[in-house]
Amino acid sequence: MSSLFPTYQRWDVHVKSGKGTTLVDTNDKEYLDFIGGIAVCNLGHCHPTIVDALKKQAEQLWHVSNLFEIDGQEQAASVLAENSSGDYVFFCNSGTEANEAAIKLARKHTGKQHIISLKNSFHGRTLGSMAATGQAKIHEGYGTMLESFSYADLNDLESVKSLVTEETAAVMVEVVQGEGGVRVMDATFAEGLQALCNEHSLLLIVDEVQTGIGRTGKAFGYEHFNLSPDIITVAKGLGNGFPVGALIGKAHLKPAFQPGSHGSTFGGNPLAMAVVNAVLTEVFNESFLNEVVNKGKAFENYLNEALNGSPVVKEVRGLGLIAGIECHAPVADYITKAREKGLLVLPAGPNVIRLLPPLVATNEELKKAAFILAEVVTHQKTTV
Template identity: 65%
Template structure:
């Protein structure tokens, strides 16, 4: 009998060892891990440079609180602003906390409270970030949420234009909706977003929790749409498994986050900064990012070729190494078939298989994953045909 709250529908897999893109369970079975902790282990499991940085910090200093100067924060913040349109950074512990901070900052800086978010978005499970999440199933059972949120459909320019007013503080959006089905933002919609934010003097918050830190082949996914967000939120891949999140904001917002306006006990502690510095130093190089884009293009092409003949497959979508296989049937049986064959993948909504390999994955591992996924879809496809 477990003493844990049953908040997760856990699989019958207990991982005990990880290396690169491979997980090993307690029975010795090995899996290709194309979940990567849900886009967290961007450098794979037990990356030697991250391990070394953390081990060194472990023997030096763990925690002192943000009453003290923490040199690691300065270095990581500089790396983040050097590779973004932002100027200042606030460190926290998770994506939900980063989005919570973004909501607070937008309201305080503008003096307005209305925020526009997207249907099928996901921004976290704290009360504020949950209110920003445009999914009723996330809201259900928790009573009144933070007010003054309006939800619109991603890529519907008319709906967006009708929702934003002079009282709107910000628009919060994912460049690719991860939990919502691996749905990318169109270039036309990105252009409309920029125009509306300028017209109504509202802030643009881009949630890069899942797409940031190199996952799409650039430091941040918004770069590929020529957006210039006022606030960027990151977490997941920033620490490669060590809990860390960050809000990156433009210089005009500095005064709104003055001393005492926001805080975090553990945010930016020396251990988190050691992990983050090792990660971004490795990821934010032209060679590494170009390799991610090449592998993403290769993987997408291989998937499209291998899955073209299956009637239950609708399309392959996404960018870089966040890809989704949209199906005409539920994804759950396909995910189970993959797991039984040694490939770990996860859903993005009821009908999409989401693929999030570590960014250090090899082409050989991408080929193996493609083969296993094709086998799994073939098995489900055959069952669907027999049931007709």
């Protein structure tokens, strides 16, 4: 009998090891992992460079708290700022914490409380980030949410405009709604949103927890659009499995986050920073990111080729190496059958199969996944 709170609906798979794109369970069955810890293991499992960086740091220093200068923070912050629209970085432990920090920073800087986010968004499970999340099922059972959030529709600029008031501090968006069905922002909407924020002096917050650190073929997903966010939040791929998150903000926000205004006991500790710096060295490399772009295009082609003509599939969509397959019926059984065939994928809502392959996946592995899914949804044998 487990002593754990039953907060997770767990699968009947007991993983014992992982390497690259492959997981192995306790029965020695191998799985092609296209979940990657939910967009976390962008460099795959047990990447040797990341393992070496963590081992080296573990033998030198684990933790001293933010009372001390931590050289790894300065190094990582410099790289994040150089590769984004931001200038300063705050390190924390997760995407939820990064989004909580973003909400606090926006409110403190502007002196206003109202923030517009989007329906079907997902920003976390603390009370602030949960309130920012535009999904009623996430709010259920927790009483009154922070009342300072309103929810607009993705790709409907008029719905955003209708919610702007004199008390609006910021607009908070994802360029791809991962949990919300792998729905991608339109370029026209992005351009209009940036203009709206400029016109009304609203802060633009872009949640890059799932799309950042190379996932879309850019350092950050917003780079595909005409956006210049004031605040960017990242986590997941930033640590490749080590718990870490970060808020990146423009220089004009610096006065709002002075000593005592915000903090984290573990945020940016030496272990996390050793991993982050190793990850950024690997990912923020032009040739690596170009490969992700090419793989993303190839993956889209493989999926469309394999699923072409399927009466089950409504649409294939995504950006880079985040893909969603929307079906005309619930996908839970398809996900189970894919797992039985050795492919791990996950849902994004009841009718969408979400795929988050490691960025180091080969074209052969991407093609294999596409044809396994084709077998699952058509019940016909296909040839890779």
